[in-house]
Amino acid sequence: DTEVTQTPKHLVMGMTNKKSLKCEQHMGHRAMYWYKQKAKKPPELMFVYSYEKLSINESVPSRFSPECPNSSLLNLHLHALQPEDSALYLCASSQEGGNEKLFFGSGTQLSVL
Amino acid sequence: ILNVEQSPQSLHVQEGDSTNFTCSFPSSNFYALHWYRWETAKSPEALFVMTLNGDEKKKGRISATLNTKEGYSYLYIKGSQPEDSATYLCASTSGTYKYIFGTGTRLKVLA
Numbered sequence: 136d137t138e139v140t141q142t143p144k145h146l147v148m149g150m151t152n153k154k155s156l157k158c159e160q161h162m163g164h165r166a167m168y169w170y171k172q173k174a175k176k177p178p179e180l181m182f183v184y185s186y187e188k189l190s191i192n193e194s195v196p197s198r199f200s201p202e203c204p205n206s207s208l209l210n211l212h213l214h215a216l217q218p219e220d221s222a223l224y225l226c227a228s229s230q231e232g233g234n235e236k237l238f239f240g241s242g243t244q245l246s247v248l
Numbered sequence: 249i250l251n252v253e254q255s256p257q258s259l260h261v262q263e264g265d266s267t268n269f270t271c272s273f274p275s276s277n278f279y280a281l282h283w284y285r286w287e288t289a290k291s292p293e294a295l296f297v298m299t300l301n302g303d304e305k306k307k308g309r310i311s312a313t314l315n316t317k318e319g320y321s322y323l324y325i326k327g328s329q330p331e332d333s334a335t336y337l338c339a340s341t342s343g344t345y346k347y348i349f350g351t352g353t354r355l356k357v358l359a
Contacts, residue, residue, distance in 0.1 A: 139291065166345055177252070177349040178337070191345055225292075232345035234280040236294035 137162060141226050141240030149248050150216060156243045158209040158226030166232055167209040169201060170225040172242075178225055184209060185232070216247045252340050254350035261328050262358050268324045269353040271338035275319035279343035283312055283323055286335045286352070295323075295336075328357040 139160045148154050158167065166185045170178040183191035184203040192201075198220075200212040209226055223244050227237040253272045261267050273281060280299045286292040296305040301316040309326045325332055335352040 168345070168347075170349075175257075175351065177351045180346060180348070183345040185345060229345075232347075233341050233343045234297055234299050236282060236297050237284075237292075237339075237347060238294075239284075239291040241289070241291045 137238060139226055139228055139238050139240040141224075141243055143243060144241065145244045145246075147246045147248065148213065148216065150218070152216075153212070153214045155213065156211040156224055156226075156245075158211075158240055159207055160228040160238065161207055162228065162230075162238065163206075164228035164230050164238070165206065166229045166235075167203065168227040168229075168237070169209070169211055170227065172223045172225060182211075183232075213245075216245075218247050221245055221247045252338060252348050252350040254336075254338060254353050256353060257351065258354040258356070260356045260358060263328060263330060265328050265357075266324065266326045267328055267355070268322050269336060269355075271321045271323070271340075271350055273319050273321070273338070273340035273348075273350075275316060277342040278316050278319070278340065280341045281314055281316075281321050282339040282341070282347065283321070284337040284339070286337060287333075292337060325355075328355075330357045330359050333357045 169181040172178040181195045182201040202210040223242045225242045226240040229235040283295040284292040296312045298314040303314040311324045314321045337352045339347040339349045
């Protein structure tokens, strides 16, 4: 199984809502990532978990809260988002970092109204 | 170069044409250069990971080269086919979990 599964595929939420994005992999990868991508921009790193511990937070606003309940699961909790947070959110995993290739999910397209 | 830059941003070629794109990256603290293919409505998929100066990798009709001293990589597609239509992303890493992506080259192969 070389898949990274993300749910939901699409999400529309209001600025006062709380929602969560989910990501799952069963490849035994020890690193999991959240990226944000806006149209015609590069994927932008948000968070990295390594061995279930948060190892990188790229100064992401606290309205985004990551969680890694176990080595296969990665969540992104969303609260009080702004319309400018509308984007494609990609999850990825890798065995380690650096020269290990990333395996991506197909993303969650988020719209904040 | 401080960021990862790709050119051109988009490209239309005829079926059967060969084409190439460029990825420029910071040459200081370089560890690895990745290429990914991203088809519409699918997940980005790794093509190559290269680490050594002068590296060349090949997968079918697609190949890539790496120059770490001057900070660039080329991706070549020989005899483009409509199924090659996708966005091609490169990413540079400095040995940590921080993969920095370029904006991508959007390739459209016309039948």
